Amino acid sequence: MHAGSKELAQREGLMSPTSQEFKVGQYSSFNIIGETTEAVHKLLLDRYDVTERPPRLEEDLKFVPKDREEVIYVYMYRAAQNPNLQRQKRLQLAPVEVPKDDGGSEVFYHRPPLLMDLFYMVAVHSRFRSDAERLLGWVLLTLHHTPKLVYRPRRFLLPDGRKVDSLGRAWNGDVDPDLEGLQVEKVSLALVEDLTVGDAINLFTLHEAPYRPFLTYRARVALDGPLVGAEGGSSIEMGGRKETERLENAYPHRRSRPSGRIGRSGVPAQIPQPPGPEAHNLRKRHQRAPDNESEE
Secondary structure, three states, rough: OOOHHHHHHHHHHOOOOOOOOEEEEEOOOOOOOHHHHHHHHHHHHHOOOOOOOOOOEEOOOOOOOOOOOOOEEEEEEEEEOOEEEEOOOOOOOHHHHHHOOOOOOOEEEEEEOOOEEEEEEEEEEOOOOOOOOOOOEHHHHHHHHEEEEEEEEOEOOOOOEEEOOOOEOOOOOOOOOOOOOOEEEEEEEEEEEEHHHHHHHHHHHHOOOOOOOEEEEEEEEOOOOOOOOOOOOOOOOOOOHHHHHHHHHHHOOOOOOOOOOOOOOOOOOOOOOOOOOOOOOOOOOOOOOOOOOOOO
């Protein structure tokens, strides 16, 4: 256990300075970036049915085959943090429960996952330009009809090294991910316009590769950090009946809804008075004046 992690747990209230029941596991999804790249390769190889000889997959942009072999280049050129749904870096209850022998469940904490956007360049090469364009169209349709690149149960690494899902069972990526209560790990894939032609030319030139037709894709992933096991969990003191009576006496007009949330006050809102001297003979313009009064 690292000293910095122990101080963090004490500050978050998960353990007292004298407690020793505190364990930190390994990173649960540090390899999701590499698994995403492998999923793209596997998808293109498994779905290819145009010719008898499947194309070759390469990550080196400067590779040029010597024969008539067709090549699909899959190159991840950028990784950026996704600011959507970003939360504070505070320890919170992890969505995983491991049953105990006594009938209870073991509770774990973790920080919110790190949301990342991975950007891929997909290019093609063939001896003839028409064959390259045909291959590019097939890649475009194949990736377009696969919005979920990775869709499997979410994997958690416990402090003792076990791999479990959110239900506390031994992790298995082949089980039905639509099971009720099961947390799912999803990697979405979308076609984006992230590189201009000038940027692509600079990228090909940097790798000493010829310019080829290309597509850019964005894959969104979530990286889970370590799980924190704290014996007994954490507790929050809410005050009690005396604190409730004090609030009721301090705010006598406060109303509460059946759900317990604070509702609107029972005191009617006061109409604010405009500043300045009191208005004399003031009336609304849309009101019609009586017949016995002059228009003045």
